[in-house]
Amino acid sequence: MHLPENFETYSEARKNGFIRMYDLKKQGKKVVGVFCSYTPNELIMAAGAVSVGLCGSSEEGIAEAETHLPKNLCPLIKSSYGLAISDKCPYFYFSDAVLAETTCDGKKKMYELLNKIKPVHVMQLPPGREAEGALEFWRQEMIRTKDFLEKTLEVKITEESLRQAIRDRNRQRRAMLRLYEIGALNPCPISGYELSTLVEATGFMFTTEDIIQALDEKTEEQLAAFANLKGKKDGRPRILVTGCPVSGVREKIIKQAEELGASIVAFDSCSGPRAQKELVDEDPNKDPYLALAEKYLRINCSVMSPNQERFEAIREMVEEYQIDGVIEVVLQACHTFAIEAHHVKNLITEELGLPYVRLETDYSNTDTGQLNTRIGALLEIIN
Ligand code: BJ8
Numbered sequence: 101m102h103l104p105e106n107f108e109t110y111s112e113a114r115k116n117g118f119i120r121m122y123d124l125k126k127q128g129k130k131v132v133g134v135f136c137s138y139t140p141n142e143l144i145m146a147a148g149a150v151s152v153g154l155c156g157s158s159e160e161g162i163a164e165a166e167t168h169l170p171k172n173l174c175p176l177i178k179s180s181y182g183l184a185i186s187d188k189c190p191y192f193y194f195s196d197a198v199l200a201e202t203t204c205d206g207k208k209k210m211y212e213l214l215n216k217i218k219p220v221h222v223m224q225l226p227p228g229r230e231a232e233g234a235l236e237f238w239r240q241e242m243i244r245t246k247d248f249l250e251k252t253l254e255v256k257i258t259e260e261s262l263r264q265a266i267r268d269r270n271r272q273r274r275a276m277l278r279l280y281e282i283g284a285l286n287p288c289p290i291s292g293y294e295l296s297t298l299v300e301a302t303g304f305m306f307t308t309e310d311i312i313q314a315l316d317e318k319t320e321e322q323l324a325a326f327a328n329l330k331g332k333k334d335g336r337p338r339i340l341v342t343g344c345p346v347s348g349v350r351e352k353i354i355k356q357a358e359e360l361g362a363s364i365v366a367f368d369s370c371s372g373p374r375a376q377k378e379l380v381d382e383d384p385n386k387d388p389y390l391a392l393a394e395k396y397l398r399i400n401c402s403v404m405s406p407n408q409e410r411f412e413a414i415r416e417m418v419e420e421y422q423i424d425g426v427i428e429v430v431l432q433a434c435h436t437f438a439i440e441a442h443h444v445k446n447l448i449t450e451e452l453g454l455p456y457v458r459l460e461t462d463y464s465n466t467d468t469g470q471l472n473t474r475i476g477a478l479l480e481i482i483n
Contacts, residue, residue: 103294110297117304118190124306125194130253133195136203137375137399138225140242140392145265146257147249150306152191156180157347159463161188174434175348175463177206184214197252201225203403204436221248228405229397239393262388266380268308273376275315280373282322283365284421287334289325292364293355296371300347336361337482338422342368343429344437348463353429357475366421368414375399402436411447418452425455425482432462455481
């Protein structure tokens with residue numbers, strides 16, 4: 101696996117973002133902490149505030165969290181909560197408010213505890229897209245969130261500022277999608293480890309223009325690298341990673357798989373294009389709250405039931421990215437992804453005839469050797 105000399109790890113990017121955020125706070129900027137792809141960031145932007153991801157991605161904070169939360173809970177939830185209550189996360193400390201959603205049971209109950217420390221607004225996400233009224237209910241949640249932000253941040257969200265935020269966020273999505281599409285090139289010039297790290301590091305840049313510039317520069321650099329490869333194939337198995345977010349297991353799964361010879365070219369997860377693929381409708385005659393509701397309700401996370409759209413997205417990605425095998429990441433005690441993995445396995449192995457492995461793990465390093473063996477076995481089957 102080749103990494104550029106100026107490669108910034110996720111934790112370095114996170115640390116470097118602290119200074120930027122400190123400066124923004126000194127200038128009087130309001131900050132809203134977020135946890136999920138269902139968060140309508142456009143509302144935060146329209147309020148003149150910046151958003152920052154608060155999802156924990158390391159073992160830090162887990163011991164503290166376990167004094168309040170069950171041990172057998174998703175590490176992402178425990179780490180996020182532990183960092184918050186132990187004052188170990190400067191981004192949580194700087195947040196004037198937290199915007200969250202009722203996604204999985206663990207997260208939504210954790211938010212009730214978090215609300216004792218900061219103002220937490222929890223959007224009630226419909227559990228599916230198909231029920232009559234789901235879309236209108238979700239549109240009303242957008243309006244309720246606007247009201248919360250206006251009151252808590254003492255600002256006014258105008259229709260004009262919201263429409264501008266929608267256009268800006270769409271520009272950012274397009275830039276991100278262009279970078280993800282590098283993975284469809286064959287051979288793929290960028291490692292999945294570098295790609296996913298860079299995309300998540302943009303969460304610690306706080307202006308649309310900075311983010312777009314970083315994404316565009318990487319895309320152009322990789323297009324040039326691909327042109328230099330002059331069509332030479334590298335023979336590495338092309339892998340799709342699906343399932344739970346990979347931030348907290350990037351080193352032991354993504355990096356390790358590439359060190360074992362895989363080329364991770366695509367992500368069907370919140371570490372990939374899942375939440376970026378659909379833009380928000382910019383039609384000036386359309387109600388912007390309806391446009392936001394439509395876009396965010398289409399995100400195909402396993403918390404939705406049924407979630408047919410995820411399987412369609414996987415089918416399309418397997419074809420577009422010329423996938424040879426699939427790794428499914430399931431974080432410990434994540435019931436929705438663990439159960440949905442049954443359908444995913446059938447789709448991959450029976451319908452598409454490809455090798456598949458499901459890796460159930462947490463944020464510790466105790467299973468690194470075991471993961472190495474299982475990933476190695478998958479690559480051997482493909483080879
Ligand atoms: S849209 S994937 S960011 S909910 S892994 S905390 S589901 S028990 S992170 Fe997620 Fe939003 Fe979905 Fe994406 Fe619960 Fe599962 Fe843990 Fe999860």
